[in-house]
Amino acid sequence: MPEKNKTKMRELDPIERIGCFEEVALGYSREEALKEAARCLQCKNQPCVDGCPVGINIPGFIKALREERYKDSTVILKGDNNLPAVCGRVCPQEKQCEARCILGRVPGGDAVAIGRLERYVADLEIPIESVVKPPVHKKVAVIGAGPAGLTVAADLAKEGVSVTVFEAFHTAGGVLVYGIPEFRLPKEIVSNEVQFVKEMGVEFKFNEIVGRTVPFEELLSDYDAVFIGIGAGAPRFMGIPGTNLNNIFSASEFLTRVNLMKAYLFPKYDTPVKIKDRVAVIGAGNVTMDAARTAKRLGAKDVHIVYRRSEEEMPARLEEYHHAMEEGIKLHCLTLPVEYLGDSNNNVIAMKCVKMILGEPDSSGRRRPVQLENSEFTMEVDMVIEAIGQTPNAVLKAGFPSVQLNKWGSIQADEETGRTNFPNVFAGGDIVTGAATVIEAMGAGKRSAKAILEYLAGA
Amino acid sequence: MYKVISTEAIAPDTFDIWLEHPDIDKRAKPGQFLILRLDEFSERIPLTIVSTAEGRVRVIIKAIGKSTYKLCAVKPGDTIADIVGPLGNPSEIDRFGTVCVIGGGVGIAPLFPIARALKEAGNRVVGILGAAKKELLIMKDEFLPYLDELYITTDDGSEGIKGNVTVALQEVLKKEKVEFIWAIGPMVMMKFVSLMAAENDILCWVSLNPIMVDGTGMCGACRAEVGEEVKFACVHGPEFDGRKVKWDELIKRQYQYREEEKQAMEDYVKEMGGKNA
Ligand SMILES: Cc1cc2nc3c(=O)[nH]c(=O)nc-3n(C[C@H](O)[C@H](O)[C@H](O)COP(=O)(O)OP(=O)(O)OC[C@H]3O[C@@H](n4cnc5c(N)ncnc54)[C@H](O)[C@@H]3O)c2cc1C
Ligand SMILES: Cc1cc2nc3c(=O)[nH]c(=O)nc-3n(C[C@H](O)[C@H](O)[C@H](O)COP(=O)(O)OP(=O)(O)OC[C@H]3O[C@@H](n4cnc5c(N)ncnc54)[C@H](O)[C@@H]3O)c2cc1C
Ligand code: SF4
Numbered sequence: 001m002p003e004k005n006k007t008k009m010r011e012l013d014p015i016e017r018i019g020c021f022e023e024v025a026l027g028y029s030r031e032e033a034l035k036e037a038a039r040c041l042q043c044k045n046q047p048c049v050d051g052c053p054v055g056i057n058i059p060g061f062i063k064a065l066r067e068e069r070y071k072d073s074t075v076i077l078k079g080d081n082n083l084p085a086v087c088g089r090v091c092p093q094e095k096q097c098e099a100r101c102i103l104g105r106v107p108g109g110d111a112v113a114i115g116r117l118e119r120y121v122a123d124l125e126i127p128i129e130s131v132v133k134p135p136v137h138k139k140v141a142v143i144g145a146g147p148a149g150l151t152v153a154a155d156l157a158k159e160g161v162s163v164t165v166f167e168a169f170h171t172a173g174g175v176l177v178y179g180i181p182e183f184r185l186p187k188e189i190v191s192n193e194v195q196f197v198k199e200m201g202v203e204f205k206f207n208e209i210v211g212r213t214v215p216f217e218e219l220l221s222d223y224d225a226v227f228i229g230i231g232a233g234a235p236r237f238m239g240i241p242g243t244n245l246n247n248i249f250s251a252s253e254f255l256t257r258v259n260l261m262k263a264y265l266f267p268k269y270d271t272p273v274k275i276k277d278r279v280a281v282i283g284a285g286n287v288t289m290d291a292a293r294t295a296k297r298l299g300a301k302d303v304h305i306v307y308r309r310s311e312e313e314m315p316a317r318l319e320e321y322h323h324a325m326e327e328g329i330k331l332h333c334l335t336l337p338v339e340y341l342g343d344s345n346n347n348v349i350a351m352k353c354v355k356m357i358l359g360e361p362d363s364s365g366r367r368r369p370v371q372l373e374n375s376e377f378t379m380e381v382d383m384v385i386e387a388i389g390q391t392p393n394a395v396l397k398a399g400f401p402s403v404q405l406n407k408w409g410s411i412q413a414d415e416e417t418g419r420t421n422f423p424n425v426f427a428g429g430d431i432v433t434g435a436a437t438v439i440e441a442m443g444a445g446k447r448s449a450k451a452i453l454e455y456l457a458g459a
Numbered sequence: 460m461y462k463v464i465s466t467e468a469i470a471p472d473t474f475d476i477w478l479e480h481p482d483i484d485k486r487a488k489p490g491q492f493l494i495l496r497l498d499e500f501s502e503r504i505p506l507t508i509v510s511t512a513e514g515r516v517r518v519i520i521k522a523i524g525k526s527t528y529k530l531c532a533v534k535p536g537d538t539i540a541d542i543v544g545p546l547g548n549p550s551e552i553d554r555f556g557t558v559c560v561i562g563g564g565v566g567i568a569p570l571f572p573i574a575r576a577l578k579e580a581g582n583r584v585v586g587i588l589g590a591a592k593k594e595l596l597i598m599k600d601e602f603l604p605y606l607d608e609l610y611i612t613t614d615d616g617s618e619g620i621k622g623n624v625t626v627a628l629q630e631v632l633k634k635e636k637v638e639f640i641w642a643i644g645p646m647v648m649m650k651f652v653s654l655m656a657a658e659n660d661i662l663c664w665v666s667l668n669p670i671m672v673d674g675t676g677m678c679g680a681c682r683a684e685v686g687e688e689v690k691f692a693c694v695h696g697p698e699f700d701g702r703k704v705k706w707d708e709l710i711k712r713q714y715q716y717r718e719e720e721k722q723a724m725e726d727y728v729k730e731m732g733g734k735n736a
């Protein structure tokens with residue numbers, strides 16, 4: 001990333017980091033943070049704030065930071081964002097707050113490193129008293145402990161609502177714990193932030209899959225309102241011939257084994273993970289980068305990212321893409337696998353691919369890749385990870401039969417309030433929007449929390 | 460945390476364990492399973508719910524690798540970190556007429572609740588229970604009240620018919636008209652029963668037990684091709700029409716982690732001072 005006047009962040013050396021799961025980005029020192037904070041112009045009209053899905057008072061927290069009022073800075077940040085240490089690390093800032101920063105819009109200038117500063121302040125871990133209002137004697141059930149659910153839970157708890165979170169896994173965090181790897185988001189940070197939510201009095205019920213182990217109807221009758229934040233959990237497969245060969249995995253399986261079940265510490269932890277010499281990862285989003293970089297760290301010799309569009313259309317966070325390239329991962333753009341080939345033991349040994357060219361823009365505004373005739377070629381690989389996106393989980397469709405879905409199979413919910421076809425059922429995050437970002441899920445959670453409070457006041 | 464109530468060795472390397480779990484007791488139906496995680500370091504282990512009573516749930520486990528050995532070593536009073544369930548779709552139980560239930564090895568245990576429910580629904584239930592040898596034949600006495608007829612097969616002939624369950628199935632099919640078959644056991648067994656069912660045009664339910672991670676439809680580890688479609692055993696199953704399952708592919712997928720599992724087991728045996736080998 002050509003950064004000119006932004007204060008650089010120290011990083012682990014690529015050679016060193018591909019041998020471990022330590023966090024790559026090392027954070028600012030106090031001096032660096034103050035230097036970067038000093039660049040902010042404290043714009044009156046605050047264009048940066050409009051770029052943040054939860055509307056953090058960016059100039060405010062930066063001002064407090066540069067005046068070395070660290071606690072004030074923390075209070076401002078946490079007032080708008082329950083998970084600043086997470087967002088400072090994983091937000092696609094170049095598309096959000098930093099995209100609007102005035103400094104980035106002057107030719108040759110760099111935006112203020114808002115995300116890095118947010119991370120700096122959050123990492124100081126200055127305890128602040130969470131002001132919890134007296135009980136209002138209302139009960140809300142939150143389904144899913146991902147960023148959307150955690151946000152709703154915290155915002156409601158602050159207002160004195162009694163909140164119970166039902167989570168399918170044995171731990172809270174959603175994609176933050178089972179998807180995003182340790183080297184990008186240390187799990188300790190997630191558990192600290194979850195602890196903060198617990199301290200507000202939120203109750204967690206783990207190992208509960210609503211719609212399976214607890215009927216949805218039971219929550220509807222036991223609670224005054226319900227929030228559904230179950231994420232876009234099910235993996236998509238390309239469905240090309242050979243998909244069920246051995247050593248072909250969804251990124252969800254691969255990353256869940258490594259992150260949630262700690263397979264990178266196998267055999268200290270019992271869950272194994274496969275790793276082979278020549279790994280292809282299909283896709284080009286954050287999930288793809290995470291899977292590719294994880295494979296590298298587990299010892300794969302060659303890791304190839306195979307993407308059907310061009311570098312420009314890549315949806316991944318810019319920083320992760322650069323990190324992947326620094327780590328020696330190879331990129332094959334405009335390439336589409338059409339068949340997997342296996343040996344007599346059903347182990348994958350190669351991928352038949354075709355070359356693509358970009359045609360007319362499609363509904364997403366990106367140019368549609370079309371197959372180039374007679375361009376078929378074979379790529380030798382002995383492991384494949386498909387990271388081409390997630391769809392709403394099948395458990396959902398069976399578990400919430402009465403909640404209206406949209407044409408993509410996601411929950412139909414009002415964008416401003418998260419309200420569904422039930423007056424007392426709200427939904428937000430990936431289950432409504434399809435796979436998106438942490439901060440967008442939190443933004444949806446904030447709006448729903450507000451709407452739920454209004455609903456509870458009227459009910 | 461969930462308490463271990465009791466454990467009992469019922470055959471070599473095979474344990475009958477009761478765990479405290481009031482919610483599963485309330486909700487479980489035949490054919491469903493649970494996933495448990497012993498402690499912080501453990502895998503998520505899928506196990507069929509054999510029966511439930513008084514706020515407890517019963518599982519029967521065959522120790523075959525590190526995780527199942529660890530689990531079989533629990534003692535009453537110990538705790539299990541996490542249990543989630545019931546998972547999967549219940550068996551479709553109805554009054555069909557004559558049904559044949561076939562269990563092989565530790566697969567006899569998951570068959571039990573299904574056989575009982577079929578009997579209670581008013582079916583004539585013919586049972587075939589198979590094991591490698593007499594000592595490995597489990598739960599025979601428990602099945603008896605729910606079976607109208609029982610065939611036993613052992614590979615070495617130490618009890619009942621010498622041979623595998625298909626030999627007995629052949630005999631049953633010669634004698635009477637069977638409306639449905641349920642078969643649970645090793646994949647190869649389920650494959651050959653399904654082939655025989657297909658020849659005789661009988662629907663054959665099998666319970667697939669591929670490697671699973673989350674058990675909630677989130678990872679696709681448990682996928683299998685059934686009737687030309689990719690299905691996730693944990694949420695679309697675990698029971699499928701065995702005649703439509705692409706067995707050879709599934710059987711090969713089962714051994715995907717063999718090298719890793721072997722290493723885990725060897726390390727575990729070393730750690731235990733070689734006692735458990
Ligand atoms: C590998 C990966 C990398 C990513 N990287 C980034 C990034 O760098 N930056 C970024 O902004 N975004 C990133 N994302 C996207 C981001 O993580 C998601 O958009 C965000 O987590 C969505 O939050 P959520 O709360 O809607 O759902 P999730 O985080 O998916 O959480 C849903 C929770 O609900 C639980 N659940 C599901 N069903 C049930 C049920 N029936 N009952 C109870 N609980 C249930 C799940 O177990 C889970 O804990 C990434 C995603 C992945 C997979
Ligand atoms: C829905 C479902 C229900 C099940 N119910 C029961 C039950 O009631 N009782 C019981 O004893 N077991 C049951 N199993 C199987 C049990 O989960 C596995 O035996 C266990 O996870 C193996 O773990 P391990 O570490 O001990 O063995 P590993 O070291 O993982 O495996 C040892 C050997 O067994 C093979 N193997 C791995 N996983 C399985 C599997 N799922 N099935 C068969 N072979 C496997 C491996 O390829 C390897 O060769 C069930 C599995 C599923 C998916
Ligand atoms: S939460 Fe994300 S978008 Fe908002 S200010 Fe922080 S880094 Fe920017």
Ligand code: SF4
Pocket residue numbers: 039040041042043046047048049058059100101102103112114
């Ligand atoms: S737009 Fe940039 S310079 Fe202006 S207040 Fe926001 S961060 Fe500071």
Ligand code: FES
Pocket residue numbers: 670671672673674675676677678679680681682691692693694
């Ligand atoms: S075990 Fe993950 S989808 Fe079935």
